[in-house]
Amino acid sequence: MAAEQTAPPLRPGGRDAAPVLPEPRGPLSRAVIGALAGRSPDGPARPGTVVPPPRDAGSADPYGDDLQLALHVCFELHYRGFAGVDPDWEWDPELLRLRGALETVFLGALRADTAPPAAPGGGDARAELEDALDELLVEPADGGGGVAGHLRDAGQWWQLLEHAAHRSVYHLKEADPHAWVIPRLRGRAKTALVAVEHDEFGGGRPDRIHSGLYADLLEDLGLDSAYGAYVDAAPAPMLATVNMMSCFGLRRSLRGALVGHFAAAEITTAPAARRMARALERLGAGPRARLFYTEHIEADAVHEQVLRHDVIGGLLAAEPELAADVTFGVRATGLLEDRLAAHLLGAWGADPPRSSLRRPLPGAAPADRIAHR
Numbered sequence: 001m002a003a004e005q006t007a008p009p010l011r012p013g014g015r016d017a018a019p020v021l022p023e024p025r026g027p028l029s030r031a032v033i034g035a036l037a038g039r040s041p042d043g044p045a046r047p048g049t050v051v052p053p054p055r056d057a058g059s060a061d062p063y064g065d066d067l068q069l070a071l072h073v074c075f076e077l078h079y080r081g082f083a084g085v086d087p088d089w090e091w092d093p094e095l096l097r098l099r100g101a102l103e104t105v106f107l108g109a110l111r112a113d114t115a116p117p118a119a120p121g122g123g124d125a126r127a128e129l130e131d132a133l134d135e136l137l138v139e140p141a142d143g144g145g146g147v148a149g150h151l152r153d154a155g156q157w158w159q160l161l162e163h164a165a166h167r168s169v170y171h172l173k174e175a176d177p178h179a180w181v182i183p184r185l186r187g188r189a190k191t192a193l194v195a196v197e198h199d200e201f202g203g204g205r206p207d208r209i210h211s212g213l214y215a216d217l218l219e220d221l222g223l224d225s226a227y228g229a230y231v232d233a234a235p236a237p238m239l240a241t242v243n244m245m246s247c248f249g250l251r252r253s254l255r256g257a258l259v260g261h262f263a264a265a266e267i268t269t270a271p272a273a274r275r276m277a278r279a280l281e282r283l284g285a286g287p288r289a290r291l292f293y294t295e296h297i298e299a300d301a302v303h304e305q306v307l308r309h310d311v312i313g314g315l316l317a318a319e320p321e322l323a324a325d326v327t328f329g330v331r332a333t334g335l336l337e338d339r340l341a342a343h344l345l346g347a348w349g350a351d352p353p354r355s356s357l358r359r360p361l362p363g364a365a366p367a368d369r370i371a372h373r
Helices: 027-036 064-075 088-092 092-115 124-134 146-154 156-173 189-198 210-220 236-250 252-283 287-318 320-348
Strands: none
Touching: 027 064, 027 092, 064 092, 064 236, 088 092, 092 236, 092 320, 124 252, 124 287, 124 320, 146 156, 146 252, 146 320, 156 210, 156 236, 156 252, 156 320, 189 252, 189 287, 210 287, 236 252, 236 320, 252 287, 252 320, 287 320
């Protein structure tokens, strides 16, 4: 394992602190981050400064650190932005052209890696969607349950902390990417999706908004609850899961894929949340940490039915031609979650175990010297 590193201190302002630009991981992310930070070969950069031409994205690894971080930074301009970065970068035409090229590479890989085998005479898109959704309801025969099952049965404290840091990249903006699809739906699908989002955003109670509950979890575990605190530590497989949501949400043409992703996430969350709640209890985490997952056990069991029958059902009643896109969203979610799980379990199961993060958390490393809480 790499030598333990010292992470920066918790940021002033805690969870409300403005996110800072991450460190680049290659030529694409270096150029994007440099431009946003005001650095360019021709002097101070500002909106309108030329960024790398879109053709530079074509040879990048679609699942690699450089492309995924460049995409993450571009997408974050549509969320909270970055400290010291001109908000007008959000709609800079040159940056949008590059982002479009990066998305094309990423989406091309997702479509290629989730394409079902060709059925004789063509397949039934609705039947393929039902099969994809039914597969999500099948629990593993061995009861393992992936990363959450490992943490429940044999996980160690340092692994729990790493998992929390990974997931913070999404959970500190939980359900925000899905809000973009609301104006792109109508009728029953829109009403049902808004009802689910209402729950995700606390049901009218600011203290119950899910992103806030996750910040509570991080603080209970002794981690940094500031938005974006662990982006530099998060590897490409984690960034890709969130980039997929942003990409689907920001493209009206992919509204069906976003609905499919949301349904897949809600269908699989309740069983995983139950495993995580048991893992936190076994490892001695406090009540603020456990609440995030216990809240999801009941809520997402209901959301599963709403997403499947009302959101997907309503969408396809109005736009039946989107069935294949919904299936794509379901399968792309499974693909990226499987890649992330393989990364985490591969690192933790190595001999000797190693950190699954790019920067190991201070005081949390795979060694017997780590005190069990």
